[in-house]
Amino acid sequence: MDLIHPVADLGTRLRRGSNTVEVEVATPLGNRLRVAGPEVYGGLTRQPYGLLGPVRVVPYGEIPVG
Structure with missing residues (x-):
């Protein structure tokens, strides 16, 4: 996966x-x-992680070739 x-x-x-x-x-x-x-780990920098951009559901069709 990319x-x-x-x-x-x-x-x-x-x-x-x-x-x-x-x-x-x-x-x-x-x-x-x-x-x-937070008393122990509060100094950690928050890591940007997760769904950071737009999420799209893109429909498509499949056509058999051959």
Whole structure:
């Protein structure tokens, strides 16, 4: 997967009708520790991580070739 421009093909997971797409983003442990234990980890710099840009769902069609 390209970490700079990640793409996920959901084509095999979607069905006719309404679908729900959930995205779970894990963050670096340091970001969590800054909040959970600020007396110890409060000096850590927050790392920019997660969904930092626009998220788009782009429909497409598949056509068999051959």
